[in-house]
Amino acid sequence: MIPDIEGSKDYYKHLSLFWTDLLYLMSSKSQALSSVGPMRAMAANSKRMATELIEMNQRIDVFSQYLIEYYKQLTDTWTEAQKKVNLKIQDLPQDPEHFDAYKRVWIDIFDNDFTELFDSKSFGANYGKMVSEELELAKHWNNIASIILKSANLPNREELDEVYKELHELRRRVARLEASRRYDGA
Amino acid sequence: MEPDARVIEELVKFSSNMARAPNMVKAPDEIDLEITPHETIYSMDKMRLLHYKDDQKPTHKTPILIAYALINRYHILDIHPSKSWVRNLMTQGYDVYMIDWGTPTDIDKYLNFDDYVNMYLDSCVEHVLNNTSTDNLTLQGYCTGGTIATIYATLHPEKVRNYIATAPVIDGWKDTTVISNLSKHVEVDKLVDTVGNMPPEFMYYCFSVLKPFEQGIEKYINFFKNIDNERFVDNFLRVEKWLSDTPPIPGELFREWIKNIYQKNLLIQNKMVVGDQNIDLRKIRMPIFTQVAVGDHLVSPECSMPLHYAVSSKKKTLRLYPTGHVGMIASRLSQKKVLPELGRWLSKKSD
Secondary structure, eight states: OOOOHHHHHHHHHHHHHHHHHHHHHHHHHHHGGGTTSHHHHHHHHHHHHHHHHHHHHHHHHHHHHHHHHHHHHHHHHHHHHHHHHHHHHTTSOOSGGGHHHHHHHHHHHHHHHHHHHHTSHHHHHHHHHHHHHHHHHHHHHHHHHHHHHHHTTOOOHHHHHHHHHHHHHHHHHHHHHHHHHHHHHO | OOOOHHHHHHHHHHHHHHHHHHHHSOOGGGOOOOOSOEEEEEEETTEEEEEEOOSSOOOSSSOEEEEOOSSSOGGGGGSSGGGOHHHHHHHTTOOEEEEEOOOOOGGGTTOOHHIIIIIIIHHHHHHHHHHHTOSOEEEEEETHHHHHHHHHHHHOGGGEEEEEEESOOOOTTTOOSHHHHHHHHSOHHHHHHHHSSBOHHHHHHHHHTSSHHIIIIIHHHHHHHTTTOHHHHHHHHHHHHHHTOOOOBOHHHHHHIIIIIIISOTTTTTOOEETTEEOOGGGOOSOEEEEEETTOSSSOHHHHTHHHHHSOOSSEEEEEESSOTTTTTSSHHIIIIIHHHHHHHHHTTOO
């Protein structure tokens, strides 16, 4: 019998969130006493963190599929290239003088075959999806970091980005002012 | 079957070379890549404008400003006294300036094409013109710096007397390199929104898939084989050090780059917009010299050559050289053929 993996995942997700919610409800009253301390903030954020971790776990599954395909493509290409090398070197004398020639054949065939692979649509498409899934993982990780930073009253990435954007605008304005001063002086 | 004695001898020699190597050569970190003396005459944020100095006074009136690429750093154009692009131009009587784009950090993630062209490059041009009391200069753009310089030449043609496009990235759809294929499949918005600046490691991955066996294995075998050849080792380590020093690319610039050049290919279609201004390559009317390397596996010739046909310049020259992306600017061929040809073309237009 094939196990219902999707069903198990959903159940696991439901179970985790159920207990996170329930524990929060049970404990939040007493924690409210220390409302300015880090524990209160951590408790309030625990559900968000648990959700991020669960979703991250699900993403790892998808990412792994693309990663497996990535290595499969590399392995298949390696095998095919090695077969070509084996056929080709039969023509070369098997002595140390021809070692460089053998190396040249090996490198040329491998470089050609791998370049063909990296240039192919199937490699590009799988690579794109793999990077995309990796970014989803990074997003969850960033979200967790943001929650922790927020609970410690530190600026998170979103807030820093606002500062960077503002600074970027200011730098542009200063540059424009300097340029217009140059033109006025000229 | 007994192993051939000569094979064993080769292997022993190779192992011995590997063991001796640390005592014979400098570590890449100990190598100084600054060759030709220069001074920083202007800086803005992390960008610096370098002016190369020599005892010899320039004989040509028009200065040359080089806009280096965004990948790796400017040192490759002055990597070794006998292979220095900068020094060669100076020997030919030119006054040479170079832009070092610097190493962007998170604070620079919103820098875009508009900033690089109309803020950084334009300020550098203004400073060179001021420094030399001239009205215009010769602009050279290399690789991705060629794209920035090309855009600049369309927007500020009055300041560019001559334009040298060296392996410029122009027509993304015609590019046949692996980088182009990967670029077409990357979700660039998600990438930039998530990681900000493009990390050097991501760039290293892209480079590692270009000629992976020749670049990843053979060159290191050759290094240990030639460990007694001082000149070979020095050159190898210099180039290796240069290769391993690539700064991040500002996120917004990278987003525009991938979308507008590789995915939508707007530049060659005269549809790209930079700072609210349409980029029309037909506005380039100054003399233009386009240099293309036939064996370029980073920017394929098909990607660079369309510039020659897209501009309105009456005086335009296209040269193809039997070398690669780096070979065109830092090799014996560049010293013996590429630079003398460029110098001859430029000399009549620089006084």
